[in-house]
Amino acid sequence: MLDNGLRDQLGGGFFRYTTDRQWRTPHYEQMLHTQAQAAQLLLRAGEQLGAQPYRDAGMATLENMLRAFRRDDGLFRSALSAVGHDGRDGSHYLWRVQELEAVLGPQWQAKVEILVETPAGLLPALSMEASETDRRALLQQRERKPPPADDKALLGLNGLALSALAAGSDDTRFRKAAEQLAGVLNSIAEDGTATRLIDRVDSGPATLEDLVYAARGLVDWWRASGDARSASGAAALLRKAHARFYRGTHWLDGDLAPLPGSSRSLLIQDSQLPSPAALWIDTAWQLAESEYEVQLGRLADTASLVWPQALHDNTFYHATWLAAMIERRSRSPSLSSFQNTARIARLI
DSSP states (O other): OOSSTTTTTTTBBBSSSESTTTTEEOOOOOOHHHHHHHHHHHHHHHHHHHHHHHHHHHHHHHHHHHIIIOOOOOOOOOOOOBBBBBSTTTTTOOBOOOHHHHHHHGGGGGGGGEEEETTTEEEEEEEOOOOOOHHHHHHHTTTTSSOOOOOOBBBHHHHHHHHHHHHHTTSHHHHHHHHHHHHHHHHHHHHHHBBBEEEEEEEESOHHHHHHHHHHHHHHHHHHOOOHHHHHHHHHHHHHHHHHHEEETEEEESSSSOTTTTOEEEOOOSSSSSOHHHHHHHHHHHHTTTOOOOOOOHHHHHHHTOHHHOOOOOOOOHHHHHHHHHHHHHHHHTTTTTOHOOOOOHHH
C-alpha cells in the first residue's frame, strides 16, 4: 500500500481508497481523518517494529497534513477534492508526458514508474533513479494550484490531527503546530461551548465523536508534552460527553432523551473511525491512571463491564474496545477488579 497508488507518492499523503485490489488506481480524494490515523499507525509501527521505512512514511504523512490540510489559522480542513479545478477526476495528480519531461529532463522515464495511465494523464511514482530534489521539483510544480478543498474545521477531526501531531512531536515543525492546535482545543474545553465546526458557533452542538476525539487529541498531546492544561481540558470534554451521551448502560446517538425507536447502544462499533465509546473509556482510564480525574476512571470502569452479545458476534468491528481493555490490563497488571481478561483472550 505504501508503494502503490493508495499513497500520493509525491506528497506523502493517502487517498481515500483504491478501485482495484492491487492498490494502484486511487479514488483521488484525500481525507483529514485518513492522514491522521495513517500517520499514527506508521509512527507506532516504526517504533515498535524498529522499521525506519514506516517511520519515514509516517513523518511524510504529517508533512502532507501541514502542507495540504492546515489552514492559515492553524486549524485543519476536512478534505481535498478528488476533482480538479478543470472538473476532471484526479487531474491535480495526473501528468502529461511533456510536463514530466519539463521538470525531470529528457531522461524522465528512468526516474518514474507509471502507476496509472489514463486518457487524462499519468499517475507517477518515483523510481530508485530519482532523487529527493526530483520529488520536490515535481511537488512544487504540482502545488502551484492546490486542489479544491472542503475547508471546514471539524472539532473531532482536528482532535485526530492533534493526536497525529503529538505522535511526531519530536520534530519541531509538528510540535509547533500541535501547540497551536492544542491551545484552540483547550479554549473550547474551558469555555464549554463546543460546536461541530470550531470557528462556527451556528454549526450545531458537538457530537459524541467530536468531544471524544478532541479529548483524545489533548490527552495524547499532554502525554507527549507534559502540558497539564491539556489534561484538564480533556477531562472537561470527557465529562461533557458522558453527561450528554451516556444513559445508564447505553450510549446515545444524540443528547436528547431517547424516544421509542431511537438509537442507543451498549457498545458503538468501529467504522472508518474508532468507536467514540471505546475511545472514551480508554482516554478516561489514561487520565485516571496518572492521577488526573479519578472519578472519570470509575465511570470508565463501570462502562467497561458491559459485555454485549454483539462483541462475540462481530469482534472484528470492536478492535478499539478490545485494545482499550488489553492495554488497560498491561498498564495495570495488578488490577484485581479487572473481570474480562479471560473473555478477551478467548475472543482473540
